[in-house]
Amino acid sequence: xxxxxxxxxxxxxxxxxxxxxxxxxxxxxxxxxxxxxxxxxxxxxxxxxxxxxxxxxxxxxxxxxxxxxxxxxxxxxxxxxxxxxxxxxxxxxxxxxxxxxxxxxxxxxxxxxxx
Amino acid sequence: xxxxxxxxxxxxxxxxxxxxxxxxxxxxxxxxxxxxxxxxxxxxxxxxxxxxxxxxxxxxxxxxxxxxxxxxxxxxxxxxxxxxxxxxxxxxxxxxxxxxxxxxxxxxxxxxxxx
Numbered sequence: 275x276x277x278x279x280x281x282x283x284x285x286x287x288x289x290x291x292x293x294x295x296x297x298x299x300x301x302x303x304x305x306x307x308x309x310x311x312x313x314x315x316x317x318x319x320x321x322x323x324x325x326x327x328x329x330x331x332x333x334x335x336x337x338x339x340x341x342x343x344x345x346x347x348x349x350x351x352x353x354x355x356x357x358x359x360x361x362x363x364x365x366x367x368x369x370x371x372x373x374x375x376x377x378x379x380x381x382x383x384x385x386x387x388x389x
Numbered sequence: 390x391x392x393x394x395x396x397x398x399x400x401x402x403x404x405x406x407x408x409x410x411x412x413x414x415x416x417x418x419x420x421x422x423x424x425x426x427x428x429x430x431x432x433x434x435x436x437x438x439x440x441x442x443x444x445x446x447x448x449x450x451x452x453x454x455x456x457x458x459x460x461x462x463x464x465x466x467x468x469x470x471x472x473x474x475x476x477x478x479x480x481x482x483x484x485x486x487x488x489x490x491x492x493x494x495x496x497x498x499x500x501x502x503x504x
Contacts, residue, residue, distance in 0.1 A: 278431065307490035319479065319495040326490060365431060375487050376447060379431025 276301045276370045280380035287356045288388050294341075295351045295383045297366030303327075307369040308342070308349045309377070314362040322364070325349065353385075361387045391415050395480050395496035402470045402503045410465040410499050412480030420483045421463035422447075422493070423455060425476040432479065438463055439486045470503045477501070 277300045287293035299308070310322040325333045325342050332340050337357075341350045353360055366380040393414045402408055414421065419440045424432040434447030436455040444455050452474060454466045463482075467474060478499045483491040 283429075311493075317477065317479075317498040319481075319493070321492045324490065324492065367431075369487055369490055374445070376434050376437065377432075377487055377493070379433075381429055381431050 276303075276368055276378050278366055278368050278378050278380040280364075280366055280383050282383045283381075284384045284386065286386040286388055287353075289356055289358060291356055292352060292354045293356055293385065295353075295364050295366075295385065297349045297351070297380055299347050299349065299366075299368045299378075301347065301368065301370075303371050306371065308340075309367040309369075310338070310340070310349075310351045311365045311367060312360075312362045313365065313382070314359075319365070323351065356387050358387050358389065361385060393480055393482055393494050393496035395478075395499055397499060398497065399500050400502070402467075402501065404471060404503060406470050407466065407468050408470065409467075410478055410480070410501075411462070412464065412496060413462045414480075414482040414494070415461065416482060416484070416494065417460070418482035418484050418494070419460070420486045420491070421457065422481040422483075423453070423463070423465045424479045424481065425449065426479060426498070427476050435465065435478075470501075472503045475501060475503045 306327045308325045311319045337354045363382045365382045367377040370378045396411045422437040423435040438444045438457040441460045480496040481493040485491045
């Protein structure tokens, strides 16, 4: 069965600096999707970025980018120019073919932004 | 733009009581989901409905039932609440099933405590 591991329970970064959140996953599939979702204090999850495994190019959304290393099964999220509004829990998720295509979620990383 | 609306936002139950969590989406999405979120863990899928008229078990269905009332509404029922069901419950929807890497839209959650 697939698993998703976020090894950093908590990270902190100075405002305007860059931070990288780690995510690794275990799978034997070759075609899949990976996601980063943000959960602010309001609790409502919001999609930050999505990556298709067959695409070599790393996904980018404004200040958010990923470093997708397929062979290493690593999918890290880089946040540039961190802002106070980036403070949240960040969850990595994997679309699992084995689980009838449902998402497998990591335990989350709490990101603290220091002013 | 209401998106996904969940009610209630907070609920306290006594062991053995029953209740229904309501969820409605106004985005004309085909697929809807119920997740639970526990501290230190990723989201776990309880039930999902890939399309109107169908429902399927997720990872942790025991103790729950669901009804896809129509395309907009997907309710979650706890027939006899147990303390182990203390959690935050999220409803989500997507235009198409997650098999195609679809983005999920989430409600703001229901914090349920079972005493």
